Amino acid sequence: MFEDSATGALTAMIADSYRQESALIGRRLAAVAELLGRRTSEAEAEDPDCGYMIVTGLQRTSAEVAAAMNLSPGIASALVADAEALDSRFPKVMAVLMAGETDWRTVQIILKRTNLVRDPSVVAALDGRLSAGVGRWQSWSRKRVVDTVDAAVRALDPDAIRERESAEDKRHFDVVPVGDGTAKVDGTLDAESAVIVDERIASLARGVCPQDPRTLDQRRADAVAAMAKGLALACRCPACAGADTPTPTMGEACGARAVINVIADQFTVLGAGDKPGYLAGFGVVDAEVVRRMAERATLRVLTPPSVTPEQMKRYQPTAAVERFVRMRDLTCRFPGCDRPAERCDLDHTIPFNHVDPSSGGHTVADNLKCLCRQHHRLKTFHDGWRDLQLPDGTVVWTSPTGRVYRTAPGGVELFPRLGPPACVEPKPRRRNPSRERDRRIVRTREKNRALRPVNIAHRRLESARKHEIQNRKDGNRRRRTALLMARHRRSATPYLRWIDEPDQPEALPPDWRPPQGPDEPPF
Incomplete structure (x- = not known):
C-alpha cells in the first residue's frame, strides 16, 4: 500500500489517522451518550422511580453497545459510563476530542482523576480549564497529564484532596510466597517513604560494574535484600566474583541518607x-x-540562577543551574517521555563548543534541558532530529520528516513563577478629562503670571534699543547732510560743534541698557 510513499508521507499518515481516530472516538461517545439519554427516558416513562427497575436505561444501553462493538458486559458498561460522564460533566473537553485535538487516552485520564469531584461549579471550572489546555498536551507523557489534572483538581476542590489523602491510611507491606522459591512483595507506602525506598534501591542497583550479567530489574530485586542487611549490592561479574563480601559502612549500616526534592x-x-x-x-x-x-528539610528559593561569564564557558553546569533545570523540566523533554529529570542528562540545545567555548552553546539554563540517555543519544547522534529552545523553556522538536512537536517544561506548567515574567496587558488608567483640563488651565495661568513681568521688561528693552538705534541713525544722517550743505570749512561756532563730532555706532552691545531719567523706573 505504501511502497511508493515518501517517509514524510508515512509519518503524516500516522498522525492524521490518529487524529481521525480521536475524532471518531468522540463521535462514538457522543452517540453512546445520546443513546443512553433516550433509553433512560424510556425507562423513566415506564417507571418514574426507575432506579429499582430490573433493566435500567444504563443496562439497556450497555447491552446494545456490547452487541454492536462485540464487547464484554463489564467493558461495555464502563464505556457507557465514560460517555455519560464526558457528555454531562465535560462537554468542552468532549468538543476538543471530537475535533481531533486530543486523544482518548488523555480524556480517560481526565475522567478517572476527576471522578471524586461532585460540585457542579467545580466540574464546570475544571471543564473550562482542562479544555483550554488539553490541546497543548499532544507531546505529554501519561504521568505528566496525571500530574497536571491532579494539580487542577487539588486547586479547585479541597474536599477531593482530603478524600485522596485518606488513601495513606491503607498503607501496608506484604511478603507473599508464590511457591517456586520466590515471594511477591506488595505494599502501599506514603509518597515520601516510597521515593526514599525507590531512590535507595536505584542507588544500590547502579553501584555494580557494567559487566554485571543481571538485568536492571534483577539488580533492583537483589538490592532489596542488600538494603535490608545494610550492605552494598555485590557484583556478579567474573572479575568481581572472587572479591570479598561487601561489608557495611557506617552510613550503610544505619541506612544511607537519601536526598529527595520537593x-x-x-x-x-x-x-x-x-x-x-x-x-x-x-x-x-x-x-x-x-x-x-x-519541617525537617533544607529549604531553598528556586529562582533562575545567575551565571558568570567564566561559568557559562564551562561544559559542566554549576550546582545551582543543574538544580534549576531539573526542577523546571521535571521529566525528559522529548515528546511523550516521562523519565524523571533526576535520571536524565543535561543536554546543551545549542551544542557546546569545546574548541572555542566563547563562540556559543553556553552552559546556562536557557540553553539546557533534561533528556534521558536514550533520547540524548538520539538527538546527538541522529542528524534527523532538530531542537530549538525558546526563552520560556519550551522545546520545539522537528522530526526527520519535518513534523513539529512542542514540549513545555513541567515545572512551569505547575508553578508559573519558574518561567519568565509573562507579558501583562497594561491596566487602563482612570481618567477624568474635565479635571485634567482644569489642571492644565491652572498650570498655564501660573506660567503666564510668572512670565508676564519678564516679557514686559523684555519688550520695553527691545523698544528702547530700537529707539536708540533709530536716533543714532537719524543723528548720523543729519550730520552728513549738514556737512554736505555747508560749503565752507567746519566752523568753530558753538552752534555747529555737533557737526565735528564722530558718527555714533549704529549697533548696540548686548549689555546695553537705556539711561535712566530722574523720574523713570529702572529696567
Missing part, C-alpha cells in the same frame, strides 16, 4: 496557601504533605 509554592510552605507541591520521582502531593516534609 517543589512547592512559598505560601504553601508557610501555611498561607493550599496549592499542591511536586515530589520529584512521584508526582503531585497535597499541601499538608509538603508542610510535613518541610
